[in-house]
Each structure stands twice: as structure tokens, then as C-alpha cells.
Amino acid sequence: MSARPAVFLDRDDTLIANVPYLSDPAGLRVLPGASQALGALRRAGFALVLITNQSAVGRGLITESRLHEIHDALNRLLAEEGAALDAIYYCPEVPLGDDRTIIENPNRKPGPGMLHRATEELDLDLDASWMVGDQISDVLAGLNAGCRSILVGSNATLSELPTEAARERAFAVSDFAAAAELILNDHSRRLQPREELARP
Numbered sequence: 001m002s003a004r005p006a007v008f009l010d011r012d013d014t015l016i017a018n019v020p021y022l023s024d025p026a027g028l029r030v031l032p033g034a035s036q037a038l039g040a041l042r043r044a045g046f047a048l049v050l051i052t053n054q055s056a057v058g059r060g061l062i063t064e065s066r067l068h069e070i071h072d073a074l075n076r077l078l079a080e081e082g083a084a085l086d087a088i089y090y091c092p093e094v095p096l097g098d099d100r101t102i103i104e105n106p107n108r109k110p111g112p113g114m115l116h117r118a119t120e121e122l123d124l125d126l127d128a129s130w131m132v133g134d135q136i137s138d139v140l141a142g143l144n145a146g147c148r149s150i151l152v153g154s155n156a157t158l159s160e161l162p163t164e165a166a167r168e169r170a171f172a173v174s175d176f177a178a179a180a181e182l183i184l185n186d187h188s189r190r191l192q193p194r195e196e197l198a199r200p
């Protein structure tokens, strides 16, 4: 089987409402339209991979087993809404500085480490894949892995990207549902035969 394209997605403020250092599964709330968007992407053939920085673990604010409980609860919640993820990758490392554009650890976004691991383990096609998230570190993690990236929400702006080359491969939309629409539009354009595209 040939490698699948993926949509890598951030967790907090992208898939679920952001509760800083979420430690109770009861606090989970999937954002409006997100489950439907996951379903549409899956039907189009995209693997769906959650990529999340969880410094709360490294800071000792939650244990890894509690994080697993939260992610089990998230998977149940998504299943109730008819959606599913293919995998969840998290990085427990604590950042040293607060510049979200600097890679301190390859596995912590903006580093591409988690995306590379997923690509190997799930046989993904990075060239055809996307990263979606609400922080500039999400956008950069995708670009650093060789994907295109979509910034969602209003927590950051693409002007924070350090280079013009990065800005050319990044997009900004309102939320995950809108990001999925952009990805699916691009996907269907690519699937059209050339003569279709050439027609006026």
C-alpha cells in the first residue's frame, strides 16, 4: 500500500477547547464542527494524527498515566460524535525559553520530531500532508517536517513566521472546520485530470 497523506493536528484550541494544563477528562470539550471535519478528512483518505506539546507532564503538573486517561476520554468523546484519530503523539518536555519559533528539542513543536515519528510508524506521505494548529509553533512544526501548514483561530498571526519562504507555505483560517475545507479543496483539485483543469 502506498503512503497515505495525513492531517497532523494540534490539540488545545484546535480540536478541543483550551483548558490550561487540563488534568480532568471532565473538562474536555470538542470544538464545534471539529468532529465533522475529521470525518470528512478521513473519507478523503487522510490519516488523522494528533500532535501535542504536553509540558504539563514535564512540569510534574499531571502524570503520564493521567494524560493517557485524558486521551482515552478524548477518543471516546470523538467516537460518540462519529469521529476518530489514527494516533496521538505528545511531547512531555518543558521549554527553556518562550520563543515559539526556536527548536530546543526536536520532539517539541516547532520541532518536526513527532511528525517524523508518525510518518515512519504510520507510513505517511509528508509531501501531501498538512499541519493544523493555533500557535506559530504548530505552523513551524509542519513546515519543518516538509508539510504545508494552516494556522487557526486568533492566538497567533502568520506575520510571526521568521521567513518569507515559510509564509508562502502557510495559510490562516478561522477554525479546524475551515482548515479541513481548505485541505479538501486542494485535494480535489489535485485529483482532477489535467484536461479538466485546462477547461475554461
Ligand SMILES: [Mg+2]
Residues within 6 Å of the ligand: 010, 011, 012, 013, 014, 133, 134, 135
Ligand atoms: Mg494549541
